[in-house]
Amino acid sequence: MVLVLSRTEAAAWLAAAVFVFGAFTDGLDGYLARRYAGSSAIGQWLDPLADKILVTTPIVAMSAIGTFPWWATAIIVVRELAVSLLRIRLGNRGIGMPASVWGKVKTAVQMVLVPLYLLPLDAATAERVVLALAVALTIWSGVDYFIRVDRRVEAERA
Secondary structure, eight states: OHHHHHOOHHHHHHHHHHHHHHHHHHHHHHHHHHHTTOOOHHHHHHHHHHHHHHHHHHHHHHHHTTSSOHHHHHHHHHHHHHHHHHHHHHHHTTOOOOOOHHHHHHHHHHHHHHHHHHSOOOOHHHHHHHHHHHHHHHHHHHHHHHHHHHHHHHHHHO
8 A cells, every 4th residue: 555655656566566466375375275175264254355455455545546446446345345244244143155256256357457557557448448347246246245145044044
């Protein structure tokens, strides 16, 4: 966030590098957890939370300086907050909800989106296309998550 807010070209490149490194290590962590059966209930809760923080922090900072659209930030942050609060509520009831395929695709597209906006490149068309895809997937994956939760809660009651 500090790098984004400094608003220099060198800081923008460094911010993008830090973000890409964070995204890479997140992917590596997921791969290793699956490969060595190292997943846990707390990991299923913390990993998506870390993804949300990794994505929302730079987009909020970029929106604050006017380089990322506020409307997209609002959609992404509201979805992430809603899903996180729902996951907390479900966790308190002993119901686990691992990330869905749509949620993983959404996260992957957001991980491409953020560096596109961080880097001081002339890539306006690519930015708009990836932004539209990221927002659409953010909305759809959020709706899908609530539908899956409703079905899971109903199954728990039956």
